[in-house]
Amino acid sequence: MNEEDQKNKLSIEVERSYQLISKKWICLIIHTLMESPKRFSEIHEFIPDLSKRMLNERLKEMEEWGLVIRNVIADRPVRTEYSLTRKGTELGKSLKSIEAWGEKWVGRS
Template sequence: MSVPRSKLVRNFPGCPVEATLSLLDGKWKGVILFHLLGGTLRFNEIRRKLPSVTQRMLTKQLRELEESGLVSRTVFPVVPPRVDYALTPLGASLGPIIKAMAVWGEENVFCHDGRQQLATAGASCAPGAALQAN
């Protein structure tokens, strides 16, 4: 599980990059945050956006993001239960970083035909249209 934010300063003294990356550590956390940049989502809406994640793993990643203070979870007292996930102000502050990572990935990793490859130095194989998914 992720380390609570209150303990990060002690765990990574003088290394804000490592502290920030520890909050995003996890296969699905960055992608979850990316989708939540578009607004509040229910659990199953997030799961549909990430078809290869298991329910157990998605639950774990969301709990860790919640513990880190990046995501809020709101349970509504209705039947069937309704649970909404949204970015907290702290999570929303990662928006420019997440968006920049999406642009970089599109420009340097994905090609027009969907193949995944790293672009050679100075040669981009994608047009930089990232962020249109939200």
């Protein structure tokens, strides 16, 4: 692969990364799941402005991208929990620096 092809591949990967994290609610869902696995209702409780329909859609997308695992727990009643994969956890760690930046700078003049 020549240098030009490497640059194009890198820019495509960077663009896809930004497209992923710029989708509304993705970062907040990851933030919610960083501490521990959560049930659908717990995620919804943490992000009340997020509709259940949109939460379901985002979780499915995140499963497809390999960021989230859906775990069915065969208790009575059956429960479903969502947890981050290694890939999702690494993204969550990366987002921590953005959170720190936001705490420091957002809201300041």
